Amino acid sequence: MKKISTLAIALIAMGSLATPVSAQNIMPKVSTEGGATYTYYLQGAGKASSCYASKEVGSDNNVQFTKDKTKRLQVKLVASASNYNIVTTNLETVKYIGCNNTNIAPNIQNTTNGYVRYYDDAATNAVWVVAKNTSSAPADMNNYYPYYAIKPSANNNASWNAFGGVNAKPAQVRLHGQADQGGQWNFIPADVATLNAWADDAKAEIDALTTTADKNDVLTAIQAAQSATEADVDSKATNLLSAYTKFFKQVKLATIDVTEIETDYNAHKGQAGYPTESSFEAYKTQIQSVTISSTYDQIANVTNTAASAITEVNMPADGKVYVFVNVHKDGIKRYLDYDNDQLKVKELSGKVVNELPSSAKFVCRVVDGNYMFVNNDGKYLVWAAPALRDNKGTNSGKGYIAAYEAKWADLKVAKSSVYGCLNIGGLRSEAQENKNAQQSYFIVKNNGALDGVGTYSEYNTDTYSSIFRFEEVSYPNTIAFNTVSDVEGVKSIATFSAPFATVIPEGVTAYYVSTADNSTATMKAITGKAIPANEGVILTYQSGDAVTMVPATNETLATIENNKLGNSAGADKTIADGDNAYILAGGANGTAFYKGTVGTTLKANKAYLTLDVAGGEAISMNFGGNVTGINQLVNAEQNNAPVYDLTGRRVVRTVKGGLYIKGGNKFIAR
Template structure:
């Protein structure tokens, strides 16, 4: 046998001469391994053992993690297949590959999962110091960058673009399975299916494995299939081949329910979903039409996946989405990532969030409703039933009105500040004005699976003038704030806008006995409103003819109807009219208005109201004496007349045109004086003549 020279021995000791074992990927044997970081001399790194755990709650992206401790469970064990090429195949005991983070906290993308790795032979020493061209990197667990890849007490494996540096080398420690049973797992029928080994709480997806202790076996009774909605499952074990088979079968009853739920999404017309004329709507409808043809015989897990994908794509689409509309009413509900819902609820002391388990907003109180006004493209204001305008509410001191979340009107804020250069500046803004960006997955918002909006308003910034600020809600339903939207386990900027009924849409009544007027209605609101095109608003300035006729006075064109003011509306078309909250419009002066109101709440007529209600009797429209105890609907108007001996009905005079009321006579009016149309009292009537008696117009016979 040839001796090795002293020089050769020295070279080996120095690492200049290496064995075939040290230099070739081929010499990493197929088998089971634990993997740990081979970094040395770095006190900032304490998590060194690589594992996968798709069931760890803090591991929301299901990335590959590192722990300071190791374990004997299957998720810490990796099976490596070396076929003699330049790559190795690798799979974790859970049946998953290596998924690594790329970037820092707040800007992650992900690489993998890698089920194949490429060792760098030139730099690796097998199996104790292996580098991979995929750039597997061991992050710090302390120091300035320690939080970049942290999940609770664990650290995620990350990507590094220099795969031959000290922090990118790995040690593969062989795990002996001699005298142990290795059971491989096959899952069919559902991509999300898995099996749990009850005794050890280990989990495995398709392609995973369990390692039984020496001398023990695994039977079907030791295993439980993971629950997958829409599927039944069966677990079997082939003891001879040590194979665990989990078979999922689709349940058609669940499929029918899920399909109907998807159709309800399409039909919902929810704020944030694409409108009927959009491409996204047409695509979703076409998909549902095809999936409706699925039968129990051809139902597969792929169909469930296709349906879920189509629903998600529709919900998250930005293609011509439905936005809040001018004059419509909505509730605004904060939604946390955990699904906790809390609606915005008004009180004079300020807005709060009221948690709810309700499936929809039908049970929400009036204090949760907002009427929307689209001031300009993409700019909205929201007014509540107390006439208050929504503003930013959060932890910033510069929020207006004591951070109550509202102001009494649409008012501009003047703000003086010192800029960064030390110069005095002045700015102004409307804190009631909001934009509604759609919440999307991003750096601070992940896992968004539905159409939510953000509330983006303005506040005064102590060092940078007025700036945009998002409504942000903490997990405990308290208000926070931020310059960016959030949707994570702690904070949320997700708001659900749901349409709700509110009586600011006026339905006109057709009248035939009022000269020059064909359509009449009464209206009031707790906020100032804009008079729509084609509509004229009147108030009652005086009553005359022995208090038998109400003289109407038109509100000046361009002026708004004041808050809590009763008015009479006429329409040239008779179409419904939506009364929109006023913003910069000047409210009309209605001094002396004799019309009462039920703005903001229904009103029960009391004796002291001396109320006359606009209605028609035998086709004759007039103000008729209201019956005490009856209820006038919310946002209506009525005439008040506190006069002794007042008539049972009051005529209306629209600029000289007196309502033509015939034969409204009762026993108390038989002896009432008679007047001609000029207001002069007459003693004798002429047949065929038109007269007024007891406030009622009649033709002498």
């Protein structure tokens, strides 16, 4: 059974897999001079009742339609270069069917132009393209499968379909452009030779097809068609196409594995762009609603049409980190990154998103319904299309600003029509003379260039795409705290730094080291709402084990002067000789800064103590008179001064590891 992959779901929703790919080799046979002749009826498969092209000719040689099977027109296909002539075979005079107008035809009440007509010779307007097609209006197409779309080859830039129907007005054929594809014509076998040829093709096709669908009914219909007579060719052709249609419905149903779709959803549950739980349940229910009684198009396009049930999707979240991957109809996946100080679109080409450069990973901040993203280089993402002469965005179209500015950095993110994807965009110009060109989604061309258009309009064409996956990746902005017992009033502690300003979380106190010597580092609490970029800090926390650091926007930055803490903001730090680096740790002598080993690596977004000259093996921390660390670790048994516990009660004997007060100083008993 063929499974529907995550990418396939997205591509189907985009329309690129809307036409099924399950063999479907039966095409109308072409008659050849001196060879076999295959004749057909032309059956309209439109919104009106099914009817046939008629032998009766209307005014101005228009093709008429009829429900009277005794009046059906028979035709054959004759090759004309790479296209076809449709030639009559049961009229007194041979005629060619053609179209005298390649513009979109008027409505059915208009009788002046735009008709399909009979011609005496194979003029340009009697040359047709014949191809398999599906309908853009599945509910109107419950006729035989396969359908054949025909269009006049004089206009190959549009997708034209012939539409047949009986109406109170004079019966006629009219043409429809891409925005109004009403239906297709079926080429129905009109004689034994044509039906036998179709039956042979169908048997070869179905025998070769590996599927779990039951083949018995269609093979029986094929066998009957192979023994048809002139008397029963009509009924056996009808039965063959009916069985063929039903069989391929079953084949298509077998490929729709809701378990696979649900597994994919669970793997991305809660991620940006994917449906909320209630929306996904509605989506799944709609997918499961198709049955053998549905039209083939409804079954083939169910994952596309079911997308309308997805009314709510998850949006980006505070502190989450994303790689922006453009999804394009050309099948090439491209991601946003910076190259030579310029936002570029780079091909993913099988790379793993988590292993991409940190410059391609953007940390999110939700701002009053909009979304700000900043990367590991401290670049705030803004809209850009550098190739445009005008309205290319701010900062010369580089795609970033170095400091947060709301009007540029607060971006719009919106639900996309493609499963699991979103649109993202922002301000592209402050020009007042053209307010419609002031904002745009990020738009990627099929050549990999960024482009733009005014207003927030989704683009999902062969040339342009505003469709992005927000691939969630890891980044060191989630801080895991270490529990401590020798710092009064502090449950847990950690170091932190970042290449961009970050908000101090609720319940967290941030410190920097204002002075330090070879024995003690003096900690100074930070005042302000946010930690400046590239500053090392110590964080203490009373309420939990971890916090996620979120980029700052307009929060007041703390003033930090003469900070003795170094940082590894944005990149791992290898301790070098002469750094005099001390790493915060809980060693054998308690919580302190311990001398770092040259050649060891401190992970990105951490902090460490630096001394002007090398000190001892460990440096204690002085939190406003509350000193912890190596210098306060004494042996209580060697000093006759009275010892008190933290409640002020005098103790006679200390317990190893306990925290006590002696001579006005705290110490940990050995």
